[in-house]
Amino acid sequence: MYSSLLILHSLFRWVVLASLLYALVRAFRGYTTRMAFTPTDNAVQCRTATFAHIQLTLGFTLYFISPLISAFRQQGIRGGRQLVFFGLAHSGLMLLSVVFITIGSALARRQPAERAKFRTLLIWFCLGLLIMLLAIPWPFSPFANRPYIRPF
Numbered sequence: 066m067y068s069s070l071l072i073l074h075s076l077f078r079w080v081v082l083a084s085l086l087y088a089l090v091r092a093f094r095g096y097t098t099r100m101a102f103t104p105t106d107n108a109v110q111c112r113t114a115t116f117a118h119i120q121l122t123l124g125f126t127l128y129f130i131s132p133l134i135s136a137f138r139q140q141g142i143r144g145g146r147q148l149v150f151f152g153l154a155h156s157g158l159m160l161l162s163v164v165f166i167t168i169g170s171a172l173a174r175r176q177p178a179e180r181a182k183f184r185t186l187l188i189w190f191c192l193g194l195l196i197m198l199l200a201i202p203w204p205f206s207p208f209a210n211r212p213y214i215r216p217f
Contacts, residue, residue, distance in 0.1 A: 067130055074123040075215040078201065081113075081120045085166070085194050088113040092190065096183035107174075110186060114170040117193070121163045128156055150208040158200035165193035 088109050095106060128134055137144055137152030144152075169189020176182040202211040 067127070067132075070123060070127050070130075072215050072217060074120070074127055075211070077116075077120050077123060079214075081116045082194075082197070084109075084113045084116045085190060085197070088186065089190050089194065092183045092186040096180060096187055099180055100183075102179040102182045106182075110170050110173060113190070114166055117163045117166045121159065124156065124159055146207075147209040150202065150206075154208065155200050155202065158196050162193045162196040162200065165189050165196065169193065 091106055091109055094100065095102065131151070133148065133151050137148040140148060142149050166189065169186055169192075172189065173182045173185040176185055202209040204210050204212055
């Protein structure tokens, strides 16, 4: 089960990133051209937040069954960069990223003006994306590197 969830979590990251980038492009275009906030924009915003929540749920599930996190719980910060990255940095920053995406989605829905909706999404989703990109274990990361796509 652990291996399957890990592969799913790794693959689903691309869905979250693509959705977030698409939402940001739509928000930027809507804000700069003063377009109307359409039901499609609302659907993209909701879908992006939903994908982020699904990914967070997969991540929390992995957090509680991962042998890496079990080792972190036993060794603490003495366990090395990789254990500290996954035990503290990755999980905490990803949670913060999803919180920012959720706040942005909720605040945008409450904005009375259409341009303000796009601006709100642009700000909060950008913050969420930036934190997310910092917390992903990229192949070139000095803290913990993982492949772009995990083999099956």
